Amino acid sequence: MSETLEKFLNRVAESAEQSTLVKMTLSKPVQKHDDLRNIYVKPVLIKEKRLFAFTYHYERRDEVKNYDATQMLDMLREMIPNRFLNAVLFTVSEDVTLLVSNKGKATIQTKKVQECREQNLEHDKLKARLVNPANPWWYQLGLTTREGKITADMQHKFKQIYKYAEIVESLIKPMKFEGTVHIADMGAGKGYLTFALYELLTQRLNLDVDIKGVEIRPDLVMKINEIIKANNLKGLEFVESSIEAYHPEKLDVLIALHACNTATDDAIASGIKAGAELIVCAPCCHKQIRQEMERSGRFDAITRYGIFLERQAVMVTDTIRALILEYFGYKTQVMEFIEMEHTPKNVLLVGRRTSKVAKDPKILQQIADLKARYGIGRHYLEAALGI
Numbered sequence: 001m002s003e004t005l006e007k008f009l010n011r012v013a014e015s016a017e018q019s020t021l022v023k024m025t026l027s028k029p030v031q032k033h034d035d036l037r038n039i040y041v042k043p044v045l046i047k048e049k050r051l052f053a054f055t056y057h058y059e060r061r062d063e064v065k066n067y068d069a070t071q072m073l074d075m076l077r078e079m080i081p082n083r084f085l086n087a088v089l090f091t092v093s094e095d096v097t098l099l100v101s102n103k104g105k106a107t108i109q110t111k112k113v114q115e116c117r118e119q120n121l122e123h124d125k126l127k128a129r130l131v132n133p134a135n136p137w138w139y140q141l142g143l144t145t146r147e148g149k150i151t152a153d154m155q156h157k158f159k160q161i162y163k164y165a166e167i168v169e170s171l172i173k174p175m176k177f178e179g180t181v182h183i184a185d186m187g188a189g190k191g192y193l194t195f196a197l198y199e200l201l202t203q204r205l206n207l208d209v210d211i212k213g214v215e216i217r218p219d220l221v222m223k224i225n226e227i228i229k230a231n232n233l234k235g236l237e238f239v240e241s242s243i244e245a246y247h248p249e250k251l252d253v254l255i256a257l258h259a260c261n262t263a264t265d266d267a268i269a270s271g272i273k274a275g276a277e278l279i280v281c282a283p284c285c286h287k288q289i290r291q292e293m294e295r296s297g298r299f300d301a302i303t304r305y306g307i308f309l310e311r312q313a314v315m316v317t318d319t320i321r322a323l324i325l326e327y328f329g330y331k332t333q334v335m336e337f338i339e340m341e342h343t344p345k346n347v348l349l350v351g352r353r354t355s356k357v358a359k360d361p362k363i364l365q366q367i368a369d370l371k372a373r374y375g376i377g378r379h380y381l382e383a384a385l386g387i
């Protein structure tokens, strides 16, 4: 048996070396009830490195992992014959089939192929998806049916998640990271967007991550951590903490989506203090500034209309946040997160750290002018950063 297996593995090694490996399949699981049904292997080119993408087809989800040639051979040794009894190697010129009988007797069959085959180094469709609803955590988080179909009442939420993943991908893709990417998602709530972020970074961008979902509600933290454990999602964890009390040692990316009122300011302050490269927040309920504007009595004509007051408060609060970010050397952008029909909390404030910390007094003057015009005392973020 071991001699035949080694012969097969030599053929695999040879085809990997000569770039003639088109694809490979492992099938016929030893355990009939094995959740892992089969494995599909194909060569891929990632950052100019030739790797081998293993797609693990589980009963209700797929998982992709990339290995170099040595790791691929180690993985095959681990899988055959312990987990799978059949393996077929498809090269540009032949098919090599390894069959192991239930009694452990191995045979190899080689068949020359007539058609002209080529290697395709592109990722398959699974990798191209930003968020895959077939992953079991979406069912466990309550967004899909057991079969991975998005439920009717979660269609809007899923659209929001997908849009968010698209925006975050465009922001993160151009960034260069050395080693693990440290991310905090502050006010992570039920974890929908945190899981989307995890999927995007690990499965699509192939990054090593350390993602912390910071959430004050212990019930949510416990539930989400159970889901993470059940799916063995390395590098993802929920932490029970207030945003104010959470001070990460290392932070590359700070995310705070719909963290209520001044919790967004605490998150931004934490990101600035930790020197995060990228800060992405979708502020919500701008209570602090709204109340101050109302109290000032200067906008009676506008405050008669709750909607207008709210819109004014959004603009003033977030403009001052953007100015403060710029004061600390961040280049800022304000963009629409998702169409109004899906959520009124639709503004995304993005800060990208630049090499210069401007601390330009002109920016402080602009903030002071805005506050004077709108009858505002001190913006919470100023206090959080001691300016």
Ligand SMILES: C[S@@+](CC[C@H](N)C(=O)[O-])C[C@H]1O[C@@H](n2cnc3c(N)ncnc32)[C@H](O)[C@@H]1O
Pocket: 186, 187, 188, 189, 190, 191, 192, 193, 214, 215, 216, 217, 241, 242, 243, 244, 256, 257, 258, 259, 260, 263
């Ligand atoms: C509106 S939800 C947003 C959840 C998620 N980020 C999203 O966009 O789907 C806000 C979450 O932030 C949490 N939260 C509010 N204030 C917080 C604070 N000061 N510290 C930590 N979590 C907080 C709430 O418990 C809630 O789960």
